[in-house]
Amino acid sequence: xxxxxxxxxxxxxxxxxxxxxxxxxxxxxxxxxxxxxxxxxxxxxxxxxxxxxxxxxxxxxxxxxxxxxxxxxxxxxxxxxxxxxxxxxxxxxxxxxxxxxxxxxxxxxxxxxxxxxxxxxxxxxxxxxxxxxxxxxxxxxxxxxxxxxxxxxxxxxxxxxxxxxxxxxxxxxxxxxxxxxxxxxxxxxxxxxxxxxxxxxxxxxxxxxxxxxxxxxxxxxxxxxxxxxxxxxxxxxxxxxxxxxxxxxxxxxxxxxxxxxxxxxxxxxxxxxxxxxxxxxxxxxxxxxxxxxxxxxxxxxxxxxxxxxxxxxxxxxxxxxxxxxxxxxxxxxxxxxxxxxxxxxxxxxxxxxxxxxxxxxxxxxxxxxxxxxxxxxxxxxxxxxxx
Ligand code: PLP
Numbered sequence: 284x285x286x287x288x289x290x291x292x293x294x295x296x297x298x299x300x301x302x303x304x305x306x307x308x309x310x311x312x313x314x315x316x317x318x319x320x321x322x323x324x325x326x327x328x329x330x331x332x333x334x335x336x337x338x339x340x341x342x343x344x345x346x347x348x349x350x351x352x353x354x355x356x357x358x359x360x361x362x363x364x365x366x367x368x369x370x371x372x373x374x375x376x377x378x379x380x381x382x383x384x385x386x387x388x389x390x391x392x393x394x395x396x397x398x399x400x401x402x403x404x405x406x407x408x409x410x411x412x413x414x415x416x417x418x419x420x421x422x423x424x425x426x427x428x429x430x431x432x433x434x435x436x437x438x439x440x441x442x443x444x445x446x447x448x449x450x451x452x453x454x455x456x457x458x459x460x461x462x463x464x465x466x467x468x469x470x471x472x473x474x475x476x477x478x479x480x481x482x483x484x485x486x487x488x489x490x491x492x493x494x495x496x497x498x499x500x501x502x503x504x505x506x507x508x509x510x511x512x513x514x515x516x517x518x519x520x521x522x523x524x525x526x527x528x529x530x531x532x533x534x535x536x537x538x539x540x541x542x543x544x545x546x547x548x549x550x551x552x553x554x555x556x557x558x559x560x561x562x563x564x565x566x567x568x569x570x571x572x573x574x575x576x577x578x579x580x581x582x583x584x585x586x587x588x589x590x591x592x593x594x595x596x597x598x599x600x601x602x603x604x605x606x607x608x609x610x611x612x613x614x615x616x617x618x619x620x621x622x623x624x625x626x627x628x629x630x631x632x633x634x635x636x637x638x639x640x641x642x643x644x645x646x647x648x649x650x651x652x653x654x655x656x657x658x659x660x661x662x663x664x665x666x667x668x669x670x
Contacts, residue, residue: 286316301631308335311652313636321631322660325638326649329475329507329614332534332576334649340537343575347568354567356560362570369577370545373516374529377551380544381565385506385532386420388542391559392469392502392528393424395546397444399500399553400466409444412459412468416450418476419469419504428469431477450474451486453493460497467500467527472518472611475507478641479609479616487522495525500550502528506542507614510534511580511650514589514612521611534650536572580650588612588650591657595646598661604668609643613650616643619668629667635660644668 284292286304304316311334313323323335333340347362354360367379380391393411400408411428413419419428426434427441435441446465448455459465468490474480494501501524508518509531515521517529527549532542540563546553563569592612599617600608604626606618619626623639630637630644638645644664648657 301628303631310334310337311649311656320634322635322656322663324630324646324648324660324664325636326534326647327538328638329512329533329647330538332510332537332650333579334651335538337537337651339579340572340575343571344539344568347571351567353563356562356565360565360567360570362567362574363565366565366570366574366577369574370543373577373580374545375547376529376545377548378546380546380554380559381570382532382542382544382561383540383563383566383569384420384542385504385530386422386425386542387561387564388506388530388532388544389419389425389428389469389504390422391542391544392504392530393428394559395528395544395550395553396467396500396502398558399550402553404463404466404498408464408466410446410459410462410464410466411444412446412448412456412465414450414470414474415447416474416477416480417447417469417471417504418474419471420506450480451483453486453489456490456493460493460499465497465499467502468494469502469504471504471508472522472524473508473513473614475614475645476640478643479614479645481609481611482522484522487524491522491524494527500527502526502530505529505531506533507647508611510576511585511588512612512614512647514585514592516580516585518611535576536569537576539569539572541566541569541573584650591652591654594654595648595657595661598658599664602665602668604665604670613646613648613652615646616640617646617664617668618643620670621668626664626667630663633663633667635663635667637664 307314415430417430419425424442427445430447503519503526505517527547529545604620609616623644627637
């Protein structure tokens with residue numbers, strides 16, 4: 284049986300897969316089982332930061348896998364410690380908890396906020412506010428955090444203690460906080476799954492100020508936007524925010540499972556022994572991969588990400604069939620005249636892999652995509668979007 288038939292028979296059908304089996308790749312080019320080549324403009328949904336089978340990334344992973352592939356968190360391993368140090372140095376955060384996914388990183392943030400607020404305020408101070416149209420993960424708690432009702436319907440009852448406000452609606456946040464029950468607010472600087480919707484800078488600054496005044500936690504979900512994607516190490520840096528917790532995952536290890544919750548001075552001591560844990564969290568291979576990714580996200584490299592993001596935007600903006608372009612850096616959403624799904628299918632026919640996000644075509648290429656591939660991909664997208 285071929286892969287597609289086998290998968291359809293045995294894998295739980297939670298993904299609407301394209302009828303393509305990817306078998307190999309290098310950088311931003313991937314090949315299917317029939318030998319067709321595609322420009323990868325999705326990078327595994329913002330995961331393969333340096334593309335497929337990147338030599339430097341392979342070397343980092345291979346070196347670690349040949350020494351110790353896993354050790355219990357009951358022992359010390361250097362990659363975990365070095366990665367935590369690197370993330371703290373890059374952000375000013377003080378401690379890191381490692382898990383294996385974005386959802387776990389956000390679960391950790393919720394735990395941090397609840398324990399911190401319970402100890403510093405009161406046990407009833409447990410509400411986490413998030414934004415409508417957000418996406419924070421698929422576990423029952425992160426689904427509850429996700430501000431989109433349709434994700435909630437099948438899995439009631441979800442974890443209680445979440446409230447959702449419209450982006451920009453500071454008055455409702457103030458009203459919620461006046462009860463004294465709000466522990467913190469969790470936001471995405473650019474809502475990825477919600478359709479590549481950037482937060483209004485004025486609202487972001489107001490949140491930064493309000494959370495400090497009220498002594499509630501500002502938590503930023505950088506699962507999709509983090510690790511260079513928007514042209515800064517983390518997207519909150521574009522907004523000048525001062526978060527208390529930053530969560531990240533996806534691109535951090537460039538293609539191996541990892542999640543991280545970065546804790547500021549204010550919450551660095553929330554956890555003590557036994558309060559939280561994860562068998563694979565801080566795994567030395569994933570941590571070595573992440574160290575290699577983080578070490579390559581230099582200021583010059585991040586400037587290049589911004590430049591390529593602007594280039595891609597300029598190639599697509601105000602062109603026939605493209606109604607608007609949203610996003611930051613190499614995280615762009617295109618509102619197309621044709622349905623996004625049709626444009627993405629046509630791109631695939633023409634050798635370019637793109638994503639959708641709600642009613643948008645979403646582009647999340649590898650951060651090191653060569654400019655000629657970016658230009659080629661943009662012209663294919665324009666051809667596909669042309670009404
Ligand atoms: N948070 C954001 C902003 C995301 O985009 C995602 C996944 O798309 C998640 C959380 C969940 O991450 P994971 O699928 O690694 O659990």
